Amino acid sequence: MLIHHSQQAQARRKASGWQQAVQIALQPLEALDYITSSYCQGVIENTLQWGPYYVIAPGVAMPHARPEQGARANSIAITTFETPVSFGHEDCDPVWLVIALSATDANAHLETIQRITTLLEDSDLLARLQQVTTDNELFQLISNPTLQEH
Template identity: 45%
Template structure:
């Protein structure tokens, strides 16, 4: 699901858009999405609001498959400083997990897999404390 190349830690971002772009760039660099997918993720937040901030401190940006998703892909970014997306219940955000899926079925499966991680009570603190992508991968590989 994640590789060292799809994880970036303590990334500087001045606002939610920069945070989404940082995660989206990892999807593009990994060949999971076209560059236009990043614009699709940002457009989705602008049009539908910050519903992607689904837990305290965590945002899951994504776009529709036809906006440039090439295959199933995931990117995880922790931010150097929290940013506000506009979600009064779950802001500020410091963990951004972008994903793309080529169809609706894969999209739902991606959400199911990510939900398992989000159930972990130590999820956000462990990610923020991680010093390397390898440390994040070890944590994600363990059962909750």
């Protein structure tokens, strides 16, 4: 399962910019103690230094920091934004789907990215994600057992 708790699914949030979008997207992971409070700051500092390295496809970002920046568990949180947010990525802005990632080591990081990439190749799923209006709908969609077959 990609997410284990309903609070890891946030639908139609509002953010005034990429930093706020990152904070909103990472909040469930911090609330569940999967990351420390410094992890979000790590993502922001890394972005300021290296640019939006985690914007992985048109409209999709997967913010993450290095394990030593505060990752406590391997997990994700999925957030959709009511109004897409600019992350400063020339080819993939604006972003409407943010998949916040916490990984405690490189192997877990790569495995999670591979699973997410497979799901993102499903254009029907992406269309359904864009239509979701509530946190519960998003959780039900993303925790659907058929998605685990990917």
